[in-house]
Amino acid sequence: MSAASDNQGALVRADAARLLARVVFDGVSLRAVLDARSTRGDARDRALLAATVYASSRWWLRFEAMLKHLLERPLPAKARDIHALLMLGMVQIEVMQMPEYAVVAACVDATRLLGQPRLAGLVNAVLRRFLRERSALHERADSDEVSRHAHPRWLIERLRADWPRDVESILAANNCEAPLTLRVNRRRCQREAVIERLAREGVTAQAPGHLPDGLLLGESTDVSRLPGFAEGHFSVQDGAAQQVVDLLALESGQRVLDACAAPGGKSAHMLERADIDLIALDVDAARLQRVNANLQRLGLSATVRQGDVAHAESWWDGRSFERILLDAPCSATGVIRRQPDIKLHRRSADVIALAATQARLLRALWPMLAPGGRLLYSTCSVLRAENEAVVGDFLADQKTVRALPIAERFGRAAGAGRQNLPGNKGMDGFFYALLEKTR
Ligand SMILES: C[S@@+](CC[C@H](N)C(=O)[O-])C[C@H]1O[C@@H](n2cnc3c(N)ncnc32)[C@H](O)[C@@H]1O
Structure with a gap:
């Protein structure tokens, strides 16, 4: 390998370490850090950088336990990029199966590029010790369920409570790369x-x-x-999200509301399938720009509106809808394989707050549905609190609703709806409940 390509390897790792530190320590999403990075430079380097940051986020909770053992004392906060560099070095060796000594050498050089030349010796020593003690480190990591599954404890516990027989396969599916x-x-x-x-x-x-x-x-x-x-x-678009349109059974001329539309994947699919009069609503103006861009590229048109479902007076003209899709904001625990940073960013308390929002949105939309009309409630969550509990409480309260049956191919029966578990038929975790207005 030439000196120039050696240096390139160090540059990519230094960049990856900075981005990974943003994700892990600043709570910025993987997508946001990767979208903001330069699109210049070699395509292979960019692909390696993205793959490294993804894999390191996915396995952070496993290798973090190993790093704790390898370091005599925790790294100071100002060395957080070096912390991320050590983590991605181990992940490149172990998970991405890259040549061991080339990774160590590039990480040592990256230490200098990150402005911490005095830590080069430590990076070298820690990664070499990792190579020597790998099997014992793995054994130790397997003894605790957080590092064994690389998931936070609160989520493992919730998944176990909700899906006792499937918890292991859900955790394993979450740690796989999703198909395109x-x-x-x-x-x-x-x-x-x-x-x-x-x-x-x-x-x-x-x-x-x-x-x-x-x-x-x-x-x-x-x-x-x-x-x-x-x-x-x-x-x-993942297959589980593509199935939404089948449940809506759209017909030409129908007035349809996509109540949480951005970035517009399901709105576009509906318009590709049927000649409907669609309002694509979302509270987030920035995300709505992506709806417009997507519809334009696909040659589709809808009324794209910024507004809050719960404040209908600001966007609704009072004419009812024959179909409503409520693809609700959720914990996204069904798409962890695509967004592994969810494991690092989501907290247990978020689930409680999200369930309250979901219930509020569902109640706010119900008066807008025409008698005989259908509302599809969907989330990319696998947690019962956000899915069957929200729908179950709504069914118990409302006199003008009945749940329509959903075919078995949409997943496990889950209260009045169905749940696709992550990895089933290669698809994301996704919940569907189909509600009809009786009068
Ligand atoms: C799961 S995403 C929707 C994904 C979208 N259906 C698609 O397939 O591309 C949830 C969306 O709900 C929006 N949202 C959250 N609260 C809302 C509210 N009160 N009113 C309208 N939209 C809301 C968020 O801005 C976010 O874009």
Whole structure:
């Protein structure tokens, strides 16, 4: 390896350490730190940086326990980038299976790039000791469930209480990388044509039988560079989210509300499927810009409104809707494999606050639904408090509602709805409950 490429390896690791420290110590989301980083430079370096920050966030709670054991005393707060560097060094060796001594050497060089030359010896010593003592460190990490599963204790406990028979498989699925699933825009092209066009570029894709618009890519890639993306032939969307539109049973001419629409994945899918009159509402103006950009790229149109569901006077004209989608803000505990930083950022108390918000949004929307109309309540959470408990309480209170049955293919029966558990059919964790207004 040349001196230039050696230095490049150190540069990438120094950058990755800074970003990882932002995620872990400042609570910034993985997506936000990676979106904000420069798009210049070598594509392979960018891919390595993103893969490293993702894997290190995913396994932080496991390797953190090992690092504690390897360090004689905790690192000072001002050395937090070095803390992150040590963590990503171990993850690159152990999880990403990169050549051991090349990783150690690049991390030592990165220490200097991070402005901490006096810690280069420590980084070298800690990573080399890690290499010598790996098996004992793993054994020790396996003795506690937080480091064994790389999940916070509160979440393991909640998952165990909610899904006693499935807890181990949920935790394991959360620690896997998610597949890349696309949704083909049937207004613009056919699935087979997309498969053929991608194949000509060497990208393999297959059509899963349970998703009429879905495409599963053979490997992860920068989708925005694929042929057809700019022309709006497809979007990225997990299969569980694609199933939402099937439950809504949309018909031409219907007036439909997507009450929590941003960034617009499900709004777009509805418009690709049926000629409806759609209001795409969201409280977050910045996120609504992404709805507009997505609809424009896909050649679709809706009334995109900024507003709070609970303050209807600011956005609703009083005409009822035949369909409402409430894809509620939630803990996102069903999509941890895509957003592993959730394990580091989410707190138990958030779940209680979210459940209260979900119940409030559901109650606020009900008067806007026409008699005979359907409201689909969905979340990407796997916690019963945000799903069947919210819907169960609503059903107990309301006289004009009945829950419609949902087919088994949507997942486990969960109160009046169904829950797809993470990894089932390769999809994210997702909850669906379909409510009809009786009068
Ligand atoms: C799970 S995301 C929606 C994802 C979206 N349905 C999609 O498929 O692309 C939840 C959204 O709810 C929005 N939200 C939260 N509280 C709201 C409120 N009171 N009124 C309207 N939107 C709200 C958030 O800004 C966020 O964009």
